[in-house]
Amino acid sequence: MEHLYARLDALRQKLTDEAFLENRGLSNEVGLYIFRYPPQEEMAVRAFMQGLCREMDGSAGKCRILFFDLYEILLGICRDRRILERIPQMEAQRGGAFTLAQIQKLAPPEAYVQRMQYPDHRPGDVVMIAGVGRVFPYMRSHHVLNNLQHLFDDVPVVMLYPGQYNGQTLTLFERFTDDNYYRAFNLI
Numbered sequence: 543m544e545h546l547y548a549r550l551d552a553l554r555q556k557l558t559d560e561a562f563l564e565n566r567g568l569s570n571e572v573g574l575y576i577f578r579y580p581p582q583e584e585m586a587v588r589a590f591m592q593g594l595c596r597e598m599d600g601s602a603g604k605c606r607i608l609f610f611d612l613y614e615i616l617l618g619i620c621r622d623r624r625i626l627e628r629i630p631q632m633e634a635q636r637g638g639a640f641t642l643a644q645i646q647k648l649a650p651p652e653a654y655v656q657r658m659q660y661p662d663h664r665p666g667d668v669v670m671i672a673g674v675g676r677v678f679p680y681m682r683s684h685h686v687l688n689n690l691q692h693l694f695d696d697v698p699v700v701m702l703y704p705g706q707y708n709g710q711t712l713t714l715f716e717r718f719t720d721d722n723y724y725r726a727f728n729l730i
Contacts, residue, residue: 547586565696573694613673651686654681683714
């Protein structure tokens with residue numbers, strides 16, 4: 543746990559680094575970052591992020607964190623389509639595989655990214671994405687990253703990831719290997 547808190551403090555420090563905030567030093571790559579952490583530390587990371595978002599609100603020369611939770615986005619999509627309350631019944635009647643396929647059709651990666659768009663990008667913004675583990679298996683993290691890189695090429699994007707990332711392979715919960723994803727950088 544001490545190691546996690548040291549990494550979280552390093553994350554806080556990174557958010558004050560001018561080169562990071564300006565996406566400099568990336569060899570013309572989009573500023574996509576993975577902050578990986580042990581899955582069992584999910585609640586500690588969530589608590590830290592709540593405080594960090596309050597602290598980093600864009601005031602007094604601080605960066606502004608725009609926080610997006612993929613699970614909350616999925617729930618919003620289901621609410622808007624008026625199916626959220628019917629999902630348990632659908633799963634009971636048609637099975638988990640059918641329900642998974644229907645939700646994935648209803649909420650493709652583009653739908654998540656559309657809900658993360660915001661018009662007033664400004665210097666010092668950092669997009670934080672959480673909820674990767676909570677939205678699994680309905681959405682895979684590399685699909686979201688692939689679909690948002692063209693929208694956020696002017697601000698850094700940090701995905702909070704409960705698992706491992708070796709610079710090429712994402713392994714959710716240290717168990718499920720995602721497709722290779724080589725465009726993101728390990729943040730810490």
